[in-house]
Amino acid sequence: MQKKPVEESLEETIAESAGVAVAPEEKSAFYRRVVQIAAPIAFQSLMLALVAACDALMLGRIAQAQMTAVSQATQIQFVQNMFLSAVTAAGSILGAQYWGKGDRGAMRQLFHLMLRCTGLLSLLFCAACELVPEALMRVFTHDDELIAIGAGYLRVAGWSYLLTGISQSYLAMLKVTDHVTPAAWISSAAVLANIGLNALFIFGGRMEARGAALATTLSRVLELGLCLGYSARPDCLRPRLRELLRGERQLTRDFWAQCWPLLGGSLFWGVGFTSYTAIIGHMGADAAAANSVAAVVRDLICCVCNGIGSAAGILVGNELGAGRLERGKTYGIRLMRLSWGIGFGSTALVLALTPLVVRQVVLTPEAHGYLTGMMIIMAVYMIGRCVNTVTINGVLDGGGDTVFDMYSLAVAMWGIAIPLALLGAFVFHWPVLLVYACTCLDEVGKIPWVMVRFRKYLWVRNLTQR
Numbered sequence: 505m506q507k508k509p510v511e512e513s514l515e516e517t518i519a520e521s522a523g524v525a526v527a528p529e530e531k532s533a534f535y536r537r538v539v540q541i542a543a544p545i546a547f548q549s550l551m552l553a554l555v556a557a558c559d560a561l562m563l564g565r566i567a568q569a570q571m572t573a574v575s576q577a578t579q580i581q582f583v584q585n586m587f588l589s590a591v592t593a594a595g596s597i598l599g600a601q602y603w604g605k606g607d608r609g610a611m612r613q614l615f616h617l618m619l620r621c622t623g624l625l626s627l628l629f630c631a632a633c634e635l636v637p638e639a640l641m642r643v644f645t646h647d648d649e650l651i652a653i654g655a656g657y658l659r660v661a662g663w664s665y666l667l668t669g670i671s672q673s674y675l676a677m678l679k680v681t682d683h684v685t686p687a688a689w690i691s692s693a694a695v696l697a698n699i700g701l702n703a704l705f706i707f708g709g710r711m712e713a714r715g716a717a718l719a720t721t722l723s724r725v726l727e728l729g730l731c732l733g734y735s736a737r738p739d740c741l742r743p744r745l746r747e748l749l750r751g752e753r754q755l756t757r758d759f760w761a762q763c764w765p766l767l768g769g770s771l772f773w774g775v776g777f778t779s780y781t782a783i784i785g786h787m788g789a790d791a792a793a794a795n796s797v798a799a800v801v802r803d804l805i806c807c808v809c810n811g812i813g814s815a816a817g818i819l820v821g822n823e824l825g826a827g828r829l830e831r832g833k834t835y836g837i838r839l840m841r842l843s844w845g846i847g848f849g850s851t852a853l854v855l856a857l858t859p860l861v862v863r864q865v866v867l868t869p870e871a872h873g874y875l876t877g878m879m880i881i882m883a884v885y886m887i888g889r890c891v892n893t894v895t896i897n898g899v900l901d902g903g904g905d906t907v908f909d910m911y912s913l914a915v916a917m918w919g920i921a922i923p924l925a926l927l928g929a930f931v932f933h934w935p936v937l938l939v940y941a942c943t944c945l946d947e948v949g950k951i952p953w954v955m956v957r958f959r960k961y962l963w964v965r966n967l968t969q970r
Contacts, residue, residue: 534838538815544688545679546811551695553803562706562716570712573653576644577713579778580658581665584629586774588669590767591621592676597762597901598755598967599680600818601825605968611741613755615677616748621763622669633662653713660717664724671724674731680818681741686734694727758967765906772913776922780943783925784936790867791936794874797865798882802889805853809846809890812839816898824903825968833964836899840958843894847887854883877937881944888947895954903963912950921946 595618602610632640637655645651678687698719705715735742781799785792816839823832858879862872896909925942928934 531838534835537819538812538839538842541684541815541818542808542811544685544811545814546807548688548691549807549810550804551692553800553807555695555698562702569649570653573641573645573650574657574713574716576650577641577654577657577661579644580629580633580640581661581668582774582778584625584665584668586770587625587767588622588672590763590770591618591625591669592672593766593901594759594763594906595673596676596680596817597821597904597906598758599677600821600902601967603680603682604822604825605827607968608741610755610968611677611681612744612747613750613752614759615673615741615743617751617756617759618673618676619670619743619748620751622673626666626669630662630666633658633665637662657713657717660714661720664717664721667721667724667728671728671731674728674735677741678731678735679814680821683734683740684818690727690730690734693730694723697726698723762904762906762967765910766901769906769910769913772910772918776913776917776946779922780925783922783929783943784940787929787936787939790871791874791940793867794871794878795940797861797867797875798878801854801857801861801879802882802886805850805886806889806893809843809850809893812842812846812890813893813898815839816894817902820899820902820963824964824966827966829964829966832903833961836902836958836963839899840891840895843891844887846894847890850886850890851883854879854886858883874936874940878940881937881941885944885947888944888949888951891951892947892954895958899958900963903965904967905957905963908957912953913946916946916950916953920949 595614599611599614602614637658638651640658641651641654645654675687675691678684678690701719701722702716705711705719711718734740781795784795816836820832820836820839823829823835858876861879862876865875867875892912896912900906900908921942921944924945925939928939928942
């Protein structure tokens with residue numbers, strides 16, 4: 505008699521924990537699947553990091569005020585993305601499990617729920633940018649020139665914020681329904697269009713900040729158009745307009761049970777990272793310049809762990825939703841172990857790139873010294889960043905253990921790292937590199953706590969209650 509999948513995966517878990525080799529073909533198939541999902545998402549993450557760097561570079565060649573104003577104005581989109589990411593992540597967590605279960609009806613209702621939430625959020629942010637852009641800019645600056653430039657940018661870019669939530673919902677649903685590669689290509693095509701249109705409007709049309717805003721808006725139109733076109737395929741999930749405003753009570757409760765902790769974690773993380781930048785920025789222009797370069801390097805190298813983390817959530821969620829809890833547990837253990845390898849590899853890459861990066865950027869001698877120290881500190885930070893991204897945002901979230909992320913950020917970031925950095929910068933007047941090390945403390949310091957939480961296996965659960 506053929507064994508059931510749960511029995512087979514239980515044997516795999518026992519064999520692996522006892523040090524007994526599991527069938528090589530099974531492990532090979534698993535890691536091939538990880539690469540198939542992670543590689544497109546990592547590439548997409550890389551492209552998004554590159555477009556931010558290109559925006560700053562192009563506007564920086566025109567005028568410092570243009571670059572600064574747009575950098576401040578795009579903080580509105582950063583805030584919007586914190587809300588949107590919580591909604592799409594909650595939909596993805598439940599979606600991965602229901603897709604593993606094979607319940608297309610629940611998937612479609614989740615899609616409708618995501619579209620309702622992201623559509624309302626996008627409408628609110630678009631209205632704010634069109635009606636009160638000057639008031640939004642005053643949150644970030646009191647300089648009249650920067651307010652005027654930023655308000656002009658927001659009036660044009662605000663229309664892109666109206667489309668962002670819809671396209672992000674489509675992309676999230678494509679990723680959890682085995683269309684990861686097309687989703688990545690759609691997003692990457694929009695990024696490439698954004699970069700190309702930026703160059704055309706900023707340099708060719710001399711539109712400066714408004715040109716960057718127009719490029720962003722047109723690229724979002726392209727992205728949504730590609731989403732709608734690809735989703736018209738027979739094998740893709742599509743919303744039904746007549747059912748768009750309907751919802752199922754149990755599914756809605758499950759969705760919000762995942763969404764609220766994710767939103768709390770997203771806000772903790774987003775505001776915390778902004779605080780880190782502000783703290784270092786108040787320690788002088790050289791410290792701010794070095795931190796800006798280090799942040800670009802960090803975002804580029806983190807693309808791999810972002811991809812693995814997304815793959816972990818999908819793979820673990822599929823197995824748990826299908827009722828194969830032991831196999832889902834086995835996959836989570838493998839991915840957690842893989843995250844350590846990615847972390848140490850990222851550390852080595854940062855150290856190898858440090859001399860090249862320091863030589864290539866034009867900074868003062870003092871800023872060069874800061875940058876070298878920051879890169880070395882960041883090399884250690886990358887271990888924690890990779891392990892936590894895959895384990896928390898991938899494996900734990902894949903099983904619905906979303907509350908831990910919010911708790912860990914509240915304690916490690918807001919209870920330890922930010923207070924230490926504030927005290928070091930403004931009370932004890934510590935050296936710049938010591939304060940920078942405090943801003944990296946949260947990811948490294950919470951690794952033991954994350955491993956304890958992981959091994960409680962509270963994340964090994966089926967969330968499909970329909």
